[in-house]
Amino acid sequence: MLSLDLKLRRGSFERHVRIEDSARVIALSGHSGAGKTSVLHAIAGLVKPMSGHIEVDGRRLFDSARGVDVAPHRRRVGYMFQDTRLFPHLDVRRNLQYGRHQSETGNAFGFDAVVALLGIEPLLDRRIANLSGGESQRIALGRALLSQPALLLLDEPLSMLDQARREELIPYLQRVRDETALPIVYVSHSADEVKRLTDAVHVLD
Amino acid sequence: MSLFTADELTAIALSLKVASVAALTSLPFGIALGWLLARKRFPGKSLLDALVHLPLVLPPVVVGYVLLVNFGNQGAIGKFLASFGIDFAFRWTGAALASAIMGFPLMVRAIRLSIEAADRRLEQAASTLGASPWRVFRTITLPLAWPGIVAGAVLAFAKALGEFGATITFVSNIPGETQTLSSAIYGLLQVPGGESGIWRLAMVAVGISLLALLLSEWLTRRQREDEVH
Numbered sequence: 358m359l360s361l362d363l364k365l366r367r368g369s370f371e372r373h374v375r376i377e378d379s380a381r382v383i384a385l386s387g388h389s390g391a392g393k394t395s396v397l398h399a400i401a402g403l404v405k406p407m408s409g410h411i412e413v414d415g416r417r418l419f420d421s422a423r424g425v426d427v428a429p430h431r432r433r434v435g436y437m438f439q440d441t442r443l444f445p446h447l448d449v450r451r452n453l454q455y456g457r458h459q460s461e462t463g464n465a466f467g468f469d470a471v472v473a474l475l476g477i478e479p480l481l482d483r484r485i486a487n488l489s490g491g492e493s494q495r496i497a498l499g500r501a502l503l504s505q506p507a508l509l510l511l512d513e514p515l516s517m518l519d520q521a522r523r524e525e526l527i528p529y530l531q532r533v534r535d536e537t538a539l540p541i542v543y544v545s546h547s548a549d550e551v552k553r554l555t556d557a558v559h560v561l562d
Numbered sequence: 563m564s565l566f567t568a569d570e571l572t573a574i575a576l577s578l579k580v581a582s583v584a585a586l587t588s589l590p591f592g593i594a595l596g597w598l599l600a601r602k603r604f605p606g607k608s609l610l611d612a613l614v615h616l617p618l619v620l621p622p623v624v625v626g627y628v629l630l631v632n633f634g635n636q637g638a639i640g641k642f643l644a645s646f647g648i649d650f651a652f653r654w655t656g657a658a659l660a661s662a663i664m665g666f667p668l669m670v671r672a673i674r675l676s677i678e679a680a681d682r683r684l685e686q687a688a689s690t691l692g693a694s695p696w697r698v699f700r701t702i703t704l705p706l707a708w709p710g711i712v713a714g715a716v717l718a719f720a721k722a723l724g725e726f727g728a729t730i731t732f733v734s735n736i737p738g739e740t741q742t743l744s745s746a747i748y749g750l751l752q753v754p755g756g757e758s759g760i761w762r763l764a765m766v767a768v769g770i771s772l773l774a775l776l777l778s779e780w781l782t783r784r785q786r787e788d789e790v791h
Contacts, residue, residue, distance in 0.1 A: 401690050429689040430698075442687035446705045455701075456691035504691045 359383060359540065363409035365395050371407065380557035382534055382541045386548075387561035393544040394439070396561070397510045400542065401436050402429035413508050414540060433458045435506030435539075439513045441497040443485045449496055450481045456504025466502045466537070474536065475499045475529055491522040495529060502533065509533075509541045515550060530554055566762060572738055573746035574766055580654055580742055581722035584662035585715045588669060592714060596673030597699070617728075618667040626731025629660055633732070656733035657740045661725035665718035672717055672782070676710020677703060713781040720774035724767065743767050 358379050365372045372392050376383070385393045398404040400411055402418065405426065411419040418427045435456075443452050453468070472478050475495045480488065488496065494514055501509060514530065515523045527550070534541060534554060543555050551558055566574070598604075599611055617625055633640040633650045640651060650656035680703050688698045704711070726744035733740040735749055747763050750756030 401686075403686050403690070429686070430692050430694050432690075433692070434690055436687070436690040438683070438687060440683070442683050444684055444688070444702065455688065455693070458692040500691065 358412075358414050359542065360412040361396075361400070361410065363396070363399055363411065364407040365392060365399060365404070366407050367392055367395060374561060376559050378557050378559070380555075381538075382543060382555045382557070384551040384555035384558045385542060385544045385561060386546055386551055386558055388546065391561040393546075393561055394512055397436065397512050397542065397544060400432075400508070401434045401510060402427060402432050416507070433505070433507040434510055435501030435504050435508070436510045437494075437497045437501045437512065437514055439516060441493045443488075443493060443496055443500070445485050447485070448481075449477070449483050449485065449488070452485065452496060453477075453481075453500050453503050456500055458505045458507075464505055466505060468503060471499050471502050474502075474532055489522075490517050491526055494518065494526060498529070498533065502537070506539065509537075509539045511541060511543045513544055513546075515545070515547070527553060567759065569737060570746065570759060570763060573741050573743055573763065576654060576657075576738070576741065577723055577743040578770075580657045580661060581719045583655075583658040584665060584722040585669070585719035587658070588662040588666055588718060589711075589715050592666065592669040592673050592718070593704075593711060595670050596711075596714070597677055597703070599670070600674045600677035614670050615667045617664050622664060622725070622727025623731050625663060626660060626728035629656070629663070629728065629732040633659065650733070652733050652736060652740060654733075654739055657729045657742060658722075660728040660732045661722035662718070664725045664728050665721035668721050669714040669718035672714030672778070673707070673711050676707040676713070676782075679710070680706035709781040709784045713778040716774050716778040716781070720771050720778070723770055723774070 360377050362375045363373070365374065372395070374392065374396055385396060387393055395404060399406050400413070400418065406419065406421070408421040409419070410417065410421070417423070417425050418432050419425060444455065447455065453471070472481070475498060477492070477495055477499055480492055480496065485493070485496075494517070498511075498514065511530075515526055518526065531554065533539075541555075543551070545551055564571075595610075595614060599607070599614075629650075631637055633643070633656065635641070635644070635651045643650070648655075650659055684706070685698050685702050688702045689695070693701065724744060725742075726748065729740065729742060730745050730748070735741050735745040737746075741749065743763055743766065747760050747767075750759045750763070
């Protein structure tokens, strides 16, 4: 359950975004520059909205009226960035092990299970610089899952890949969606991806 | 026969000790200030920046005099620290303090630039993975900026090695205690027949400084290359 009502500053003008949805996997769509990434950043706590609120499954992450603004490292979001943002000075294994959100329910995602789910066993001892685009995306997804998030944010996870690599990664995303029961916000401007991966669509304009 | 006289060797060893202690003890402060100037916005930032850079443009003799007045036997800070057994006046520790302050602007500058060059997007990613600001600093910012931080320390070391004006004003020129390479050369200039000693010490100074600069340049280049890959 995602409930947000935000005023975001973007350059010199303001943007108002409102989403109330009980679907578990929500797509955010819209042309580039529509502010999709800004919404994800606001949910993750990386940009501060001018006003409004953000609530995920009954947890208030931000509420300007009540002075709530949970620090990014306490929000328990797993954010898979469009540009992956893997740590270049750590190898694949240590990237995967970096995250550590405090989870009340114990670790929902075990290391071996996530490695198997994403098929990244052969990559564990590699350097980040030696990964292909598709491999980097899978490591970024694994790293986000292993941080034990309560919400997964996926920012155009397929946009940097060619069509063949996309078709390769989509089944992994579907497995994550079906086997984790995590709420997911999925940013994409591809109608095909949205249809194949998400339950509800919100278009920003 | 030895290449250097015993006094010359003492001065060289003392210089290396003073410069190493100056660079290493000022490093934590350099990192803190470099990070503050690179990452934070706060009132008085320009003033702080100017203060940090002041020793770069101030006559060294003024820095030495200010240290003498404040950290000397009669100075307020000097008296206070002396009650803890920390003594700067006419001691090698005073030489280290003076050269640390003179090298500080170069150190902070290099560290600030390397922290500015460390990718903020990676810091953001770390925070979404549950890392506290302190853990982000230790595990992401510091390792990414490390070559530049070491380069800053090496620069401060080289600068400390060559420091003369502030040191001699503050702690004088006592052989075996505060007579560094530079003040030993100055001392030799005051007596007839010191030319060969001056030459030997000057060559040592040129050699060590050149090595330090090359090392610092190499480290800075390495950080830039790391970011490309």
